[in-house]
Amino acid sequence: MSRASPDRSALRRELIAARRAFAATLAFQTAQAALDGPLRDLLDQLEPELLGVYWPMAGEFTPGALPFPRALPFARRDPADMVYRRWDGAEPTVQDDCGIATSSGAVAVPDVVLVPCVGFTREGFRLGYGGGYFDRWLAAHPGVTAIGLAWSAAETQFPVEAHDRALTLILTERELIALD
Template sequence: MSQTSTVPHERAALRTHLQAVRVQWLACTPGQAAAAALAQRLRELLEQLEPQCLGLYWPLDGEFNAVIDLLAHALPQPPTLALPYAYKASRRMDYRRWDGSPPALKDECDIASCAGALVQPDVVLVPCVGFTREGYRLGYGGGYFDRWLAAHPGVTSVGLAWSCAEASFAVEPHDQALTLVLTEHEIISP
């Protein structure tokens, strides 16, 4: 599954392939048990990191639902929560304070968000369609998280991924390495 070129259509093909693998994997026994294991690892990690403001994401189909898990199992010292809001025209993203209620608003990319005040998280959870051992992620191709991370270099970024999403792909100049990648099996610290 190695990709040696940075041609956009090859990344798109890899993204499509990994999404199909994810659907099949989540329907199997290992995939069905993975959410509980990843949730436990995430809670333990966040207890160590002790974020003041935690940037979450509203999950798309097949992504780990950290939002539901964290709201159901409160951390000992609950952080301020934030959801990203993406602006299509300027291709940028901000985080907005979130009260935990079901989002009644969608951002310009049609993803659930909120209307709270702008905040800057010190820890952000980032969904991964794919990831490498070096901490790079393959997302959905918009570059929103990469641009946000480039503008906020001191933030701890935690990629949340299923183990079946490990891949090999060429790193492009805009790609930002994550601080950690967390799967249901391990913490990868590049």
């Protein structure tokens, strides 16, 4: 479903509410399984040396255990910044400044990152939670392969701003959108 809205905050709220409603349905588990296989196949092709993953929020795709060394993002609010920290796969016991579970491992730079999308465009831009953390990180690491993970219903349109960074690929439960 495609939506047009110049107000990114309102669009974000609408998409998060729709995602939470979707997460409460049986279709959510079907979509989770439909995205999981293609993601694993894609990562097998890319063979990341260090995979940047994320700790899923309500309704986001949950990548689960993957057979690659992994790192989790750690966001700071002041100054607004994000780094990745190596992660051993154990349940995180620390949170970043945004209250998201993370790792206390060493700071590292992944060569492939999975990026959660609240919304996305066919042109490869993502709507996140509004903090700009992933955009700043991607701007500082232009050679990294960034894979947006989204539900197909989150496809939308929104005004692209100067700080927005396009992803390399977007993967949904229905398709892989290559953007290079």
